Amino acid sequence: MANIRNKYELWKYIAFIKTKLVYCMLIYEYCCYLWSVNN
Incomplete structure (x- = not known):
């Protein structure tokens, strides 16, 4: 029982x-997009 619970955790x-x-990837992509639009 404990083993199953550990797997779930x-x-x-x-x-x-x-x-x-x-x-984090979405934020990074969004920042790259903003940077490319601004420059």
Whole structure:
């Protein structure tokens, strides 16, 4: 039972990291877009 719970916690942690990475990528793309428009 504890093993299943640990896997679930690990999955939540991985999902959180992936979401954060995607969010950072979107911000980066947006900044590049703004930079290209302004210059």
